[in-house]
Amino acid sequence: MKKKITLKHIAKELDVSISTVSKALKNSEEIGRDTKEKIQAIAKLYNYRPNNIAISLKNKRTKNIGVIIPDIVHHFFTTVFRGIEKYANEKGYNVIVCVSDESFDKEVINMEMLANGSIDGFIMALSAETQMKNDFNHLKEVTEQGIPLVLFDRITDDVICDKVIINDEEAAYNAVKKLIESGKKRIALFTTENYLGVSSKRADGYFRALKDHKLETDENLVLELPFQFEKEDKSEAFFERYSFDAVLCVNEIFAIRAMRTAQRMGIKIPQELAIIGFTDGILSKLSSPSLTAVAQHGNRMGEIAAQMLIEKVESDQERESFRTEIIEATIIERESTIH
Amino acid sequence: MKKKITLKHIAKELDVSISTVSKALKNSEEIGRDTKEKIQAIAKLYNYRPNNIAISLKNKRTKNIGVIIPDIVHHFFTTVFRGIEKYANEKGYNVIVCVSDESFDKEVINMEMLANGSIDGFIMALSAETQMKNDFNHLKEVTEQGIPLVLFDRITDDVICDKVIINDEEAAYNAVKKLIESGKKRIALFTTENYLGVSSKRADGYFRALKDHKLETDENLVLELPFQFEKEDKSEAFFERYSFDAVLCVNEIFAIRAMRTAQRMGIKIPQELAIIGFTDGILSKLSSPSLTAVAQHGNRMGEIAAQMLIEKVESDQERESFRTEIIEATIIERESTIH
DNA sequence: CGCCTATACGAAATCGGCTTCGTGTCAATA
DNA sequence: TATTGACACGAAGCCGATTTCGTATAGGCG
Structure with missing residues (x-):
């Protein structure tokens, strides 16, 4: 089993410092021509990839998006997810999905699991139970911590954040x-x-x-x-x-x-x-x-939600401005109506 | 906006060291009664949660599972996912989903994105294109790195790993x-x-x-x-x-x-x-x-896949033993046949 | 020959938490 | 009184990568 190699390994092998390796791999001007080439060659040989977790810790950015939906078997949510996943992936983000199963408690637990550094932002549709209870403290806590949140379809006016709905x-x-x-x-x-x-x-x-x-x-x-x-x-x-x-x-x-x-x-x-x-x-x-x-154009809904979220995640300015995007539903005529 | 608080903040506030705080929050015997109580009170007050990323880096364990499926809109994959998500969540794992869209290249890219520390193991069904090309190097690389892999439904004999299929x-x-x-x-x-x-x-x-x-x-x-x-x-x-x-x-x-x-x-x-x-x-x-x-009992398939994977992830012993679980498909009789 | 500067690299801090190993203080004991 | 040990806590290294700052060596110049 090949062990995952790190900067340290390469550094030791070539008898240079870790910082030199790091810089060489970023093609820094600071490093001499042949040193760079040697380091890059070894890195390639060993198929070196930087450790995402370490980078996340350093940057305080995970490049992960948390998606919490009531149900994945329903077609509508599936298509929204598809839209999210597609857009997010293009932007280099991964998507962590949690299913609340229409349960308030699960929704809360899922959010807490993810809110401690695992993700950069949330996209979610409220569970039925949450809408019944009218309790949105878990959402508010998250937004107060500065974690961007986008609600779609099943939204509430009680939480101030970006939203995507249909008319x-x-x-x-x-x-x-x-x-x-x-x-x-x-x-x-x-x-x-x-x-x-x-x-x-x-x-x-x-x-x-x-x-x-x-x-x-x-x-x-x-x-x-x-x-x-x-x-x-x-x-x-x-x-x-x-x-x-x-x-x-x-x-x-x-x-x-x-x-x-x-x-x-x-x-x-x-x-x-x-x-x-x-x-x-x-x-x-x-x-x-x-x-x-x-x-309901779930795909577009998902794409827009992901776009809104990533925009927020990547903007460092903290001007708090939120918008609600409304997607026009269209009627697809088929055999069950007369036209 | 409340900033995310860390051990360091608590330590400074109470004028103790970070290690003391860390130990106090784990209820270590090492720390004096009243110091512990003070620290725990402050932690509760500020609603302190340890940063998952930092823990992941330290433990070399993310508690994330990567799932790569060809399509999420198909009912079968959806149910498998549901089973995975359910079991994984019970065990404290999150699920990162990537959709390969039946494309070989996307499958490779997705795997590479996740294989650098983001996840502890993979569950996947091969894309159609991958099956056509008969090229499984991306899978082999992953298993050679010691990352556990479970294939379900769309499997191949060319890769040695755990598998779940139906008969x-x-x-x-x-x-x-x-x-x-x-x-x-x-x-x-x-x-x-x-x-x-x-x-x-x-x-x-x-x-x-x-x-x-x-x-x-x-x-x-x-x-x-x-x-x-x-x-x-x-x-x-x-x-x-x-x-x-x-x-x-x-x-x-x-x-x-x-x-x-x-x-x-x-x-x-x-x-x-x-x-x-x-x-x-x-x-x-x-x-x-x-x-x-x-x-096809997708739910059970997903649960079993997740179970096999988590078992591998959590066992430190490296005895390489792999099994293929076969799930019995059952025929559900309805109106489209005579019985 | 001495000084200055550019080049090429290394040391160390940092991200946040965990953990091992010290160490100062006080009380109990010889 | 001197020694031992328990107790309570702190310092520091580590996980892996990035980045700032510092510095040795070389060469150029007066």
Whole structure:
């Protein structure tokens, strides 16, 4: 086993000092021509690479970014991560991922693990539990320590930092508008239990669109579904009890489940029921019929988040200015709506 | 902005030496009762945490694991990652993820970025390009440096290290057997272009099952599909040209695409065409009809990989013993097959 | 021949924490 | 009273690389 070699090894081998080796490898003018060449040759021979950890300690810069997300299996978060990783890598940064699993405690633990020097900054989306508890002290502590933080998608106004979101309210509005313009009159909303910021914004857009188009809003047409997969009893009963000709779903899974339930009950899509879901993932593309979806452009979101973070990390000036970048969601029309 | 405080700060504040502070915080017997209490109080007050980087440098242990996967958007890799992250986190390790994007060069660059002290060991699945080129020098260099490496799923015999795989050949065999037992006679195989180790093993199982059950093997019934999404011309033509009553797909996407094409052509599933796909992901669960799938148990795979790696990382003994763990794939029966 | 300066390199501090080895003080004991 | 030892703490080296500052040697010049 080849041991990892250090400046010290090279120095000893050539009987020069460590500083000379260090300078020679940086091609410093200070070092004589042939000494430099000898040192560089040996370094190459041994395939010398400086130790990242030592450099991190010296520079107080790790070139690592910490990403904390509620879930990695969800397509949206995956695409955001992809965007982050791509941009970060181009800039020479590595990405450390922690999954909070929608748990407040895990989120806190993960942040603490990383906040002690392991990373230069955080990119994160809040866990559901954190949003419920409304407790953001772990975030505040981190920002107070001067560690840059970028929140995306699941954000909060209580923490002052850079943010990236989509225009949820408007996107929902436009989706509903599109349904109305295609002739639909009774439009349902399938949403999560309401602590998630994004869901409530989407609901706002939904209601505003109905009002603007003089359609009555019926609280009965709003179905709150649990996070986890379950028997689809609840939604089946909902289909039986209420009549509606279109549905907006706050995520892809809900949309697919709505579609399956409708199909099982012999409802024709999109003629009898049009469906639009948030998140334009593989499910939407590959279901049959394929799903019209609100694309959140996770990749771009991730790239922008990474860009904002790295900008902050690399600027030594401490002017505290924060911005919120809003990404325009776009509707991808497919077979589940009439157009 | 609160500056990050160090042992030095505490030492100066209490007018003791750094070593005293260090020992006091570790509750060393060496330090007097009240000195200890004073130091611990101040440390708590300032919320002191030791700097991970400094500890890493000292211990030559980062408590970071490097994970390199070809793609994060694919469900299988996501679940493996989930398993790794979970186990690693429990053991106090962080996970640095790099995506090779199926590219040899990126894989090499990523490894080099991480191999200089940033991580204690690697877990990875080879990129398609690496498997094609059959060039594993970057892996060998890493293992020669004594950095533990665990390969999963996409492995190679050319590198000596720990490995985790599923019984691909057998799983394919069993899937085909199940199709045959349900009365199917002409079974097609949708596979990737053949450099990927796993695909060829699955093909082996497919052929062996046909032979064992005295069904003729028809090379025409094997369709090689490209990685990327494309117009589905190729498979549509395939459906028109050849007749078959079942298909085994080496991944989920191929299975869903096969199903969509069949549906568009009015073929009834599973009566006229039964489908089994590898990877039991969301697509399989939520398609309609739902897909019978070979579950690869990515989560367990990830957990086991992480366990093997951490075991190696933490054992100081250098007895070089490597093992290959085989995970039993299981078939999850759903609506796309008859049972 | 003596002085000055440029050249080429080395010593040492630093990053933050850990750890080994001293050492000064005080009390107990011979 | 002198010796021993326990106790409580400090000095310093180390991990690996960078960087500032200092200095020996050489040559050039008056």
